[in-house]
Amino acid sequence: MTDHSGTNVEALWLRRFHSSPGDRARLVCFPHAGGSASQFFPLSKALTPTVDMRAVQYPGRQDRRNEPCVEDLGELAAEIFDVLQKWTDLPLALFGHSMGAVLACEVAARLEEAVGPGSVTRLFVSGRRAPSCRRIENVHALDDEGLKAEIRLLNGTAPELLHDEEVLAMILPVLRSDYRAIETHHGDPAVRLTCPITILTGDDDPHVSLEEARRWSRHTTGGSDLMVFPGGHFYLDDHVQEIADLISDALRGVRSSR
Secondary structure, three states: OEOOOOOEHHHHHEEOOOOOOOOOEEEEEEOOOOOOHHHHHHHHHHHOOOEEEEEEOOOOOHHHOOOOOOOOHHHHHHHHHHHHOOOOOOOEEEEEEOHHHHHHHHHHHHHHHHOOOOOOOEEEEEOOOOOOOOOOOOHHHOOHHHHHHHHHHHOOOOHHHHHOHHHHHHHHHHHHHHHHHHHOOOOOOOOOEOOOEEEEEEOOOOOOOHHHHHHHHHHEOOOEEEEEEOOOOOHHHHOHHHHHHHHHHHOOOOOOOO
């Protein structure tokens, strides 16, 4: 798919790390605030060859670092929806971590409205409270020291990187923009999907209580299940194979429409 300028829009937004010739379903993964598509490389490897996994690359990072970040989550969801709405060759599931969970839910809602029920096979939401659990947070308004304290709290970045001024000069503006996007987003707190939702959370996540995670079940008519892992906000880094097995099991009954 290309836009009016001839740009391959799918290649712009999505990264594919491994070929999966035996795939029976497609999984699109949405990174956390400050994150990039490469976060999901280990998961892609673990899912090969049965699931065709793609990871969303947001503007402003890695190979898109020269593009401005998008600070409106609704606008970001609309851009990604435009890419995914024509993907009907395989059943489609979405996986989002932290900010990515909210974004994946927004895209799922757009797909179900435009394409119809069944357009999303399953939604996996990780490390994020449900849309009906709003907290007032203003991390994006903190100074650089405050942002670095937030990074330390979440324990998702190698400590030595926090002392590298060159790395921080790349990380902090992207992180601040993403936090602004998620913290100023006013999605529908009563959003209700038809696809089943699998909820994943760490038992020591400082930003998500077990009850806040469990309330994702209120946002679907398709049923839900909750999986709690040992660890904090980035618990998934230590449980890649378990999560890959969980995804594979959840999608095992899905049959390709091809």
